[in-house]
Amino acid sequence: NAGVTQTPKFQVLKTGQSMTLQCAQDMNHEYMSWYRQDPGMGLRLIHYSVGAGITDQGEVPNGYNVSRSTTEDFPLRLLSAAPSQTSVYFCASSRSQETQYFGPGTRLLVL
Amino acid sequence: DQQVKQNSPSLSVQEGRISILNCDYTNSMFDYFLWYKKYPAEGPTFLISISSIKDKNEDGRFTVFLNKSAKHLSLHIVPSQPGDSAVYFCAASAQDGTASKLTFGTGTRLQVTL
Numbered sequence: 001n002a003g004v005t006q007t008p009k010f011q012v013l014k015t016g017q018s019m020t021l022q023c024a025q026d027m028n029h030e031y032m033s034w035y036r037q038d039p040g041m042g043l044r045l046i047h048y049s050v051g052a053g054i055t056d057q058g059e060v061p062n063g064y065n066v067s068r069s070t071t072e073d074f075p076l077r078l079l080s081a082a083p084s085q086t087s088v089y090f091c092a093s094s095r096s097q098e099t100q101y102f103g104p105g106t107r108l109l110v111l
Numbered sequence: 112d113q114q115v116k117q118n119s120p121s122l123s124v125q126e127g128r129i130s131i132l133n134c135d136y137t138n139s140m141f142d143y144f145l146w147y148k149k150y151p152a153e154g155p156t157f158l159i160s161i162s163s164i165k166d167k168n169e170d171g172r173f174t175v176f177l178n179k180s181a182k183h184l185s186l187h188i189v190p191s192q193p194g195d196s197a198v199y200f201c202a203a204s205a206q207d208g209t210a211s212k213l214t215f216g217t218g219t220r221l222q223v224t225l
Contacts, residue, residue: 102154104152
């Protein structure tokens with residue numbers, strides 16, 4: 001099993017550009033989540049999904065969009081990138097009421 | 112409003128000694144607590160967890176203690192090893208205890224010295 005995979009590992013964007021961060025898991029987990037990690041802020045939940053076709057907002061959802069068309073994939077879209085979205089993004093998955101497995105992260109720099 | 116707090120940004124401990132990492136929370140609805148370990152340029156990895164119905168959970172060198180009345184939990188690592196040097200995040204979940212919606216602390220960087 002590859003676990004949770006994220007692409008790209010690193011990305012530089014200009015303000016106003018859009019992009020999609022990819023996340024996939026091969027563990028057949030129902031739950032998937034996106035977090036961002038900023039210095040001194042810990043990890044903050046952006047969006048999460050409890051199954052295919054079901055998504056909900058987390059703590060910091062503004063500027064991000066998600067969809068869950070399959071159990072395996074949970075892409076995160078930045079609609080119009082802003083410097084405040086410079087961060088490290090982690091995707092995670094889990095079975096119901098179990099601990100989450102995290103991907104290796106995507107480091108995003110918005111100029 | 113930081114619902115999960117790790118007030119010590121860093122901790123340095125000698126190899127072989129005990130490391131104690133602390134975490135406080137404010138939301139009385141939290142019923143499941145976890146510790147994650149993170150190395151640079153990697154994602155967090157699960158270390159140990161505890162349900163609110165328990166006050167202690169042990170796994171090898173790692174023990175988590177929960178004091179519900181004080182809304183405080185701690186992670187003890189005995190004995191500490193150089194490979195334990197990492198950032199440790201405390202996390203909590205509420206309601207039905209689903210781990211899909213975690214609230215994280217800001218992390219404590221542990222350095223284990225020789």
